[in-house]
Amino acid sequence: MASASSSQQASLVQFGQKHVTHGLGRVVEGVITKGEGSYVYFMDGRKMLDFTTGIGVTGLGHCHPKVSAAAAAQCVDGIVHVQCSIAFHEPYLQLIERLIPMMPDPSLDSFFFWNSGSEAVEAAIKLARTATKRQNIISMQGAYHGRTFGAMAVTKSKTIYSQGFHPLMPGVFTCPYPYWHQLGVPADTPTEKLTETCLNQLNLLFAQASAPADTAAIIIEPLLGEGGYVPAPAGFLQGLRAVCDAHGILLIVDEVQSGFGRTGTNYFIEQAGVRPDILLSAKGLANGFPLSAVVSRKELTDVLSPGSMGGTYAGNAVACAAAVAVVDAMKEEKVLENVAERSAELFAALNAVRADAALGRTVLDVRGAGLMVAVEFASPTGTGAHDAMRVASAPAKMASRVAKKCVEKGMLLLTTSVYEVVRFIPPLNVSQEDMAKGCAIFREAVEEVVREG
Ligand SMILES: Cc1ncc(COP(=O)(O)O)c(C=O)c1O
Known part of the structure; x- marks a missing residue:
C-alpha cells in the first residue's frame, strides 16, 4: 500500500500536471521538499544524490549554511529590494569587489547584474551592437544561450527552443564549433584539425555571409553546454580572439554554465589565456538565488545611455548577498582543490567504463573539464548516414535510458544535446564518498542497459 506521503505526492503531481504548462519538461515526476549538500529529498521519502545541481547552479550543494545565512541576514537586517536604477546597495558593490580579482583578464572592470543567463545574453547583444555600431552576431552551431x-x-543546440517561435531576431550567423559531430569526422580527429576547419569556416562566413564590418560580436560558450559538453580547444579560442582583434569584433564569452569554478578554474576561458570583451556569468554565482553578471570594459559599457540597461529585479540585494557568501565559502573551503581531486576520480571511473571490453564500443567519448563532464554513447542510427556515432550493435537511446536507470537507483543525472550524451554536474564540494557512489550507480546503469540491448 502506498504511504501517506507518496499518495500526497501523487495527488500534488496530478495537480501540477493539470495546472502547469506542458511547455516545461521534467526529469522526475515528484515534489522535492528539501535539499542538503549533494542530496535532494522527495515528498514520498526518496533521497537522491543530485548530480545535476539544478543544471549547474548549486555548486556549493543545496542550502549551503553560509550562503543561506547570508541571504537570511540580508532579508532580516538589511534590505530585500533596491531597484538598480534608484540607488546602489551594499551587497552589489561588495560582490563587484570580490569578482574583480576572479576575472580572467584585468581589463574586465565594469559589472552589471541581472537575474538570469538569458537576460545577460540579451544585454551582451545590446551592448555589442551599441558599442560597435554594427548589427550582426555570429554564434556557434550547438550553442545554447537561453x-x-x-x-x-543565437541558440543552435536543438530546434525545440525555436520551433514555432519564428521569425527570430535577424542578423544572426552560425559557425561550426570544433566538435567532430558537426564536421562529420571521426571522434578521434585531432583537435588541431577541428580548430583549423572551424576557423576556415569562420573566414568563409566573413567572405560569404556577414562582412567583418557588419559583425558586432562572436558569442561562444568556451565549453559547449546544452550542445554536448564539448570543450573548445585553446587554439580555437585563441584563433577567435585574433580574428576579433583583426576586425574590431567583440568576443562575448558565455560562461553561464561553465563559470564559477565549474571547470576547475574560476572561468574556463582563462585555461586558454584568452581575453573576453564581454563575459557572462550566472548559475553557480549565487548557488541558487537568481543572479547573472555581465562584465566588460568600462570604456565599452560607458557608451550605453543611462536607463538603457536595468530591470525591476536586476542585481537583487538578497541574491548579491548570497553571491558574496559563495565567493567567500569557495575560498575558505578550498573548493577549487576539491574540484581537481573529484574531477580526476570522475574521469578515471568514466574512462574505466569506456575501456571495459564487456561493454563493447558503447562509450564513444569521455570529455569535459573539472566537474563539467560528459559521456557520449554510440547509437545504432546516429543522426545520419555519415555520423561517426553510428555503431550498428549499440543499444538504442542509451543516454536517456541510462539517465532513467540512474534516477531509479537514487541519482539525478541529465542528458544533453541531440546526441547520446549524459552529463555530470555534481556539486563542486561533493565528497569523495559521494563521487564514488555516483560513479558506481552510473556503471551499474550502463551495464544494465547494455545487457538489455
Ligand atoms: C551557456 C548558457 N547560457 C545561457 C543560459 C540561459 O540561462 P537562463 O536559463 O538562466 O536564462 C544557459 C542556461 O542553461 C546556459 O547554459
Missing part, C-alpha cells in the same frame, strides 16, 4: 528572443536567436 530562451528569450535575442538569446533564442
Whole structure:
C-alpha cells in the first residue's frame, strides 16, 4: 500500500500536471521538499544524490549554511529590494569587489547584474551592437544561450527552443564549433584539425555571409553546454580572439554554465589565456538565488545611455548577498582543490567504463573539464548516414535510458544535446564518498542497459 506521503505526492503531481504548462519538461515526476549538500529529498521519502545541481547552479550543494545565512541576514537586517536604477546597495558593490580579482583578464572592470543567463545574453547583444555600431552576431552551431528572443536567436543546440517561435531576431550567423559531430569526422580527429576547419569556416562566413564590418560580436560558450559538453580547444579560442582583434569584433564569452569554478578554474576561458570583451556569468554565482553578471570594459559599457540597461529585479540585494557568501565559502573551503581531486576520480571511473571490453564500443567519448563532464554513447542510427556515432550493435537511446536507470537507483543525472550524451554536474564540494557512489550507480546503469540491448 502506498504511504501517506507518496499518495500526497501523487495527488500534488496530478495537480501540477493539470495546472502547469506542458511547455516545461521534467526529469522526475515528484515534489522535492528539501535539499542538503549533494542530496535532494522527495515528498514520498526518496533521497537522491543530485548530480545535476539544478543544471549547474548549486555548486556549493543545496542550502549551503553560509550562503543561506547570508541571504537570511540580508532579508532580516538589511534590505530585500533596491531597484538598480534608484540607488546602489551594499551587497552589489561588495560582490563587484570580490569578482574583480576572479576575472580572467584585468581589463574586465565594469559589472552589471541581472537575474538570469538569458537576460545577460540579451544585454551582451545590446551592448555589442551599441558599442560597435554594427548589427550582426555570429554564434556557434550547438550553442545554447537561453530562451528569450535575442538569446533564442543565437541558440543552435536543438530546434525545440525555436520551433514555432519564428521569425527570430535577424542578423544572426552560425559557425561550426570544433566538435567532430558537426564536421562529420571521426571522434578521434585531432583537435588541431577541428580548430583549423572551424576557423576556415569562420573566414568563409566573413567572405560569404556577414562582412567583418557588419559583425558586432562572436558569442561562444568556451565549453559547449546544452550542445554536448564539448570543450573548445585553446587554439580555437585563441584563433577567435585574433580574428576579433583583426576586425574590431567583440568576443562575448558565455560562461553561464561553465563559470564559477565549474571547470576547475574560476572561468574556463582563462585555461586558454584568452581575453573576453564581454563575459557572462550566472548559475553557480549565487548557488541558487537568481543572479547573472555581465562584465566588460568600462570604456565599452560607458557608451550605453543611462536607463538603457536595468530591470525591476536586476542585481537583487538578497541574491548579491548570497553571491558574496559563495565567493567567500569557495575560498575558505578550498573548493577549487576539491574540484581537481573529484574531477580526476570522475574521469578515471568514466574512462574505466569506456575501456571495459564487456561493454563493447558503447562509450564513444569521455570529455569535459573539472566537474563539467560528459559521456557520449554510440547509437545504432546516429543522426545520419555519415555520423561517426553510428555503431550498428549499440543499444538504442542509451543516454536517456541510462539517465532513467540512474534516477531509479537514487541519482539525478541529465542528458544533453541531440546526441547520446549524459552529463555530470555534481556539486563542486561533493565528497569523495559521494563521487564514488555516483560513479558506481552510473556503471551499474550502463551495464544494465547494455545487457538489455
Ligand atoms: C551557456 C548558457 N547560457 C545561457 C543560459 C540561459 O540561462 P537562463 O536559463 O538562466 O536564462 C544557459 C542556461 O542553461 C546556459 O547554459
